[in-house]
Amino acid sequence: MSRRHRALLGWAVVAAAGVMLLVTQADRPAAAQAEELTSAERTQAGNIYASQCATCHGAEGAGGVTSAGDPVPPLAGNPDVTVPYIDLVIRVGRMPPAGDPYDNRSREVLLDAEQRRLVTAYIAEEFALEGSVPTVGEGDPVTGREVFAANCAQCHGSSGAGGVAGAGAWTPPVVNADPVTIAEAIRVGPFQMPAFNSQQITDAEIADVAAFLEVVSQEEGTPAGLVELNPVYASGFAAVFVLIVVISLFIIAGRPQWFPDPSGQPTGRGLSRRQRKTRDEQEPAG
Numbered sequence: 001m002s003r004r005h006r007a008l009l010g011w012a013v014v015a016a017a018g019v020m021l022l023v024t025q026a027d028r029p030a031a032a033q034a035e036e037l038t039s040a041e042r043t044q045a046g047n048i049y050a051s052q053c054a055t056c057h058g059a060e061g062a063g064g065v066t067s068a069g070d071p072v073p074p075l076a077g078n079p080d081v082t083v084p085y086i087d088l089v090i091r092v093g094r095m096p097p098a099g100d101p102y103d104n105r106s107r108e109v110l111l112d113a114e115q116r117r118l119v120t121a122y123i124a125e126e127f128a129l130e131g132s133v134p135t136v137g138e139g140d141p142v143t144g145r146e147v148f149a150a151n152c153a154q155c156h157g158s159s160g161a162g163g164v165a166g167a168g169a170w171t172p173p174v175v176n177a178d179p180v181t182i183a184e185a186i187r188v189g190p191f192q193m194p195a196f197n198s199q200q201i202t203d204a205e206i207a208d209v210a211a212f213l214e215v216v217s218q219e220e221g222t223p224a225g226l227v228e229l230n231p232v233y234a235s236g237f238a239a240v241f242v243l244i245v246v247i248s249l250f251i252i253a254g255r256p257q258w259f260p261d262p263s264g265q266p267t268g269r270g271l272s273r274r275q276r277k278t279r280d281e282q283e284p285a286g
Contacts (some may be wrong), residue, residue, distance in 0.1 A: 036123040045122035048115055052096040061127045075127045082131035083124045088184040090116045134187070136179035137207045144212030147205045151196065160218045175217050179210035
């Protein structure tokens with residue numbers, strides 16, 4: 001092989017390697033997808049992270065253990081921590097935790113939308129997180145009802161009201177969740193919730209579920225504000241109702257009753273001893 005041919009072959013290898021690198025970077029859902037902050041925004045976001053996150057997760061995002069002995073996951077180098085995960089836990093008030101972060105019940109959201117945007121982008125940039133905050137299109141509520149019934153209702157209830165799901169597990173209500181929260185929760189699978197990939201629930205089906213829950217959120221509840229009772233509460237309500245009926249029957253059966261005979265004279269059945277004595281004293285002597 002001539003020197004010229006070897007040179008051309010070398011350039012071809014370099015070009016092929018460059019193309020492969022570009023393709024790899026294009027397909028990779030890396031931190032480059034996260035929002036870029038201005039210098040002023042980055043300073044503001046850094047202050048939010050320092051005051052709201054670094055106490056537990058550390059300035060370098062290494063995680064650790066709280067003073068109470070609870071484990072704190074690292075943010076850096078953790079494949080389970082993505083941009084949607086960070087946005088979700090802040091969006092629903094899991095972080096920063098006002099109480100137990102593992103408690104599924106509704107909680108106060110401490111950071112507003114702008115603070116959430118800034119600190120999510122900061123964490124993504126600082127610790128090279130992958131992914132991005134999803135966008136959710138228009139969906140079909142009829143299809144969404146079917147998808148929700150097949151994949152979500154067992155824990156969250158048929159109308160997304162949440163509550164006690166059995167075995168002491170508490171599932172949060174999702175009926176008033178915004179579409180982005182729904183999409184992130186389905187894909188991330190936070191805490192005890194399983195994650196669903198795009199083969200299990202497609203992006204279009206996520207939009208359908210969000211549309212269904214939006215329709216349900218507009219439904220009027222009972223005078224007590226209920227749209228549904230989750231299975232555990234429904235069973236408890238039925239048990240209490242049956243108990244009330246049984247107690248009422250016992251009370252009614254034990255009360256004295258007055259039954260007149262056909263002649264129109266009281267028979268005395270069901271009268272107390274004092275009532276019968278009074279009646280006998282009032283009757284004329286035969």
